[in-house]
Amino acid sequence: MRTEIRSKLREVLMTSPSFLWLAALFALPTAFVFAIALRPANPFGGVGRGWTLDNLERLADPLYLDVVWRTLWISGLTTLICLSLAVPIGYVLARVSRKWRGICLMLIVIPFWTNFLIRVFAWKALLHPEGPVKRVLVGLGLAGPQTPLLYNPAAVILVSVYTFLPFTILPIYAAADKFDFQLLEAARDLGARPWRAFRTVFLPGIRRGLLTALLFVLIPSLGSYIIPDLVGGPNGEMLGNKIAQRVFVDRNLPEAGALSVVLILAVLAPLVVALFLERKKEKPEAILR
Amino acid sequence: MRRSRFPFIVTVAALLFLYLPILVLVVNSFNASRFGGGWRGFSLVWYIRLFHEPAIWQAARTTLIIALSATAVSVILGTTAALALHRYSKSRLQRAHFALIYMPLVMPEILMGISLLMLFVSAGLPLGLGTIFLAHVTFCLSFVAMVVLARLQDFDESVIEASRDLGAGGWTTFRKIRLPLLWPGILAGGLLAFTLSVDDFVITFFVAGPGSTTLPIRIYSMIKHGSPPLINALSTILLVLTFAAVALSQRLSRPKTKEAA
Known part of the structure; x- marks a missing residue:
């Protein structure tokens, strides 16, 4: 009995530094966002007294609804493109020789280690009206001299795919690595065409990796701020930009809080769905085992 | 069986796609032309x-000071967290603990930035180096804990038991067996924390206040209203430094003995 108490005490002692730190600087501030969203703003850029629903009502502004909608479709499209690129890449990585696999993984991870701002800036320079991409496209006749490559949603999607692609490839590769490729051959032997074998055997086989990859792109993409800020222009603004504008431009923390609540909900939705899917799928499998 | 070439083509194209912007940037840093035309x-x-x-x-000095201090504190907090999570993995407290450590990893940066800003403003804390430090430890902690935990889970626990059987006390076992085995994990976690801290822009931007400028904040204002060639040169220097750090971390995290591979 005494050793049990001592063991518990030691556990609490070991847990409390990180637990208390994160409770105070992660859990508490997140709760704060909800609280401040219900407070009025004061004219000095701070938070006033009393409670109000004004900030939440202001979200119904068509301007905000536009931004929310744009945030959703830009993130959705980015996720879709990332996944459809990452699946064939993950497949290749799982099938090539050990040596090549190591080299390829290294090559995929290295750009992710470079400063994020610099990667976005590099694209800004590439897509510049006098930049190399524009000249090649005009030279090929694929773009007119006036076609803008920067400051639109397409530029945001392009740079987002660039930024999040490594995060998608890694979990899909990890899942593909565990996949039994003999299953694919069996499907082919049984007469399935390549595409069908791929769709009905390979994709379900790497389901878990796909789900992780999806969350790894979708969530940060929903919260994107720098990418639309630097290459999006006014037509490419996302929720993150609106939050930053309320904070830095007109210093209205409660309204920024209300917008953040929307973002938190947008982020939580796919997470909860993913958790639910995992649970549902897990049970029958566990029984079979 | 004939395999489709398509996945292979996608892979090569994706690698080109990943390196094209970086390559152009490095080349342009040596270009005498001002606008990179x-x-x-x-x-x-x-x-x-x-x-x-x-x-x-x-700005580089500020960044370094914050990164070093945030790394030191987050390594200590993250390592104890991982040890607790590993040792008492079945307890209810650790499940809450794990959730608390995991959540910051999936939280978009901007939400972390704004929530910390709101906390600091409400608490009346002046924004500056201190608040940047607090924020950096907060997001580095989880990453360190995860890296160290992964290392702990790869452990051969029989080594620990052998040490106990031979009469070593808990502390001796920890110091002589567990810590040396854990060291590469702690180093890798620390290196990751350091890189994340040096790299962070969004969270820092929210909690920095007007006075303190880190390198990413400086780079941001240079991108917004500065001269592109200077950023190219700075980026190239940072790239070289990052590659050196990555190479170093690869060497550290690689198992020393062949049998582990």
């Missing part, structure tokens, strides 16, 4: 200019 000959002028920008060096 065309090649005007090889030049080191932007690197020389960079050395005469005191603001950049000041």
